[in-house]
Amino acid sequence: MDSTRNLLSISEALYHVIVMMLTLGQGIQSMPVPTDVPMCTASETAQYRLTFTGKWTQAAFPKQYPVYRPPAQWSNIIGVTHSSDYHIWQRNEFASNGVREFAEKGEAWTLMKEVEAAGERIQSVYGILSAPAVVGGTGQMNTEFEVFARHSYLSFIVRIVPSPDWFVGVDSVDLCDGDHWKENVSLELFPYDAGTDSGFTFSSPNFETIPQDRITQITSSFPSHPANSFFYPRLKHLPPIAKVVLTKIKKTNQIISLPVEPTQSNQLPTGNEIEDNVINTPLDCEVSVWSPWGLCKGKCGDSGVQHRTRYVLMHPANNGAACPLLEEERKCFPDNCL
Structure with missing residues (x-):
């Protein structure tokens, strides 16, 4: 105001x-x-x-x-x-x-x-x-x-x-x-x-x-x-x-x-002063870069799992491209096992 x-x-x-x-x-x-x-x-x-x-x-x-x-x-x-x-x-x-x-x-x-x-x-x-x-x-x-x-x-x-x-x-x-x-x-x-x-x-x-x-x-x-x-x-x-x-x-x-x-x-316009058709501009989702891979979680001697994430910078609008996956995981082997 x-x-x-x-x-x-x-x-x-x-x-x-x-x-x-x-x-x-x-x-x-x-x-x-x-x-x-x-x-x-x-x-x-x-x-x-x-x-x-x-x-x-x-x-x-x-x-x-x-x-x-x-x-x-x-x-x-x-x-x-x-x-x-x-x-x-x-x-x-x-x-x-x-x-x-x-x-x-x-x-x-x-x-x-x-x-x-x-x-x-x-x-x-x-x-x-x-x-x-x-x-x-x-x-x-x-x-x-x-x-x-x-x-x-x-x-x-x-x-x-x-x-x-x-x-x-x-x-x-x-x-x-x-x-x-x-x-x-x-x-x-x-x-x-x-x-x-x-x-x-x-x-x-x-x-x-x-x-x-x-x-x-x-x-x-x-x-x-x-x-x-x-x-x-x-x-x-x-x-x-x-x-x-x-x-x-x-x-x-x-x-x-x-x-x-x-x-x-x-x-404020009244009546038919604005006659143009409404324009809907598609806005694609935007995401950040991936974070570094996290720690490998699992038992010594067995394969474990580690994760990485990213976050949404811009949400989609007007039928723009949807956001991709925000989390990934992969197999790994724990380090520093005795």
Whole structure:
């Protein structure tokens, strides 16, 4: 409960900071940015609704699924609308200090300062958007935002809680198609490693990566280590851990619609909001290595028996391979007989 309250208080504080930044940022005038990518020529601005849906279930991700202290959940979403020359984060590039702090701790102050500085320096950022944290692995969050031709790209980041430095997000999805705006965009999201912490499991203690690695996508086979919480060697691909739907909506007099202050009640999906079929990922049993053979028990001159054991590291789930035998015995002859 304490971790949930902390997450909600961080969401509330972040909400007020973003309100302040958006208020101050209305005076920033955007300038044309030279680019070699296809230019958006839409004459009017467009408004979109962003719906983030968590798909992080124990059935889809049974290995080390976090049940408590804290349970599986999602941080606030932090996003920006921008031109093609700006990136809040990029795959195979180094995370900024702001992305590091957000991916590791959920703290967004440095990241907000970086976004604000980019907007003032190269005027490539048009707006900042946010939505409250999701208290659960399968909840939803929504927000609305505006884009226009010079700043038709959307990027965002959401921290996976708990985790060492893992997140999901989108880097530079273009909502413009020539001279018109896309009506709907649906994207499946997969986990990324920020490259700043070396933990393998959701609940790993902080262990800084020195030197810092680049941002990499986590897959069912990478990092290739049995302790990795996303390591499923039987799977060719991980199932999506979340998805985002961007829907063009009718314009209103508002430039941006900020979310209400976070509560647990507005995170829970109702009706048919989550329509995807339940994914059941098979999890094979994992056992330890064998112990050394024990003492040979038996009468002198006769054959005896000795045993060795191993224990279960991970119980099977969703029709995964059953555990093998945990004890073996073999014949032996007692030593040190007179």
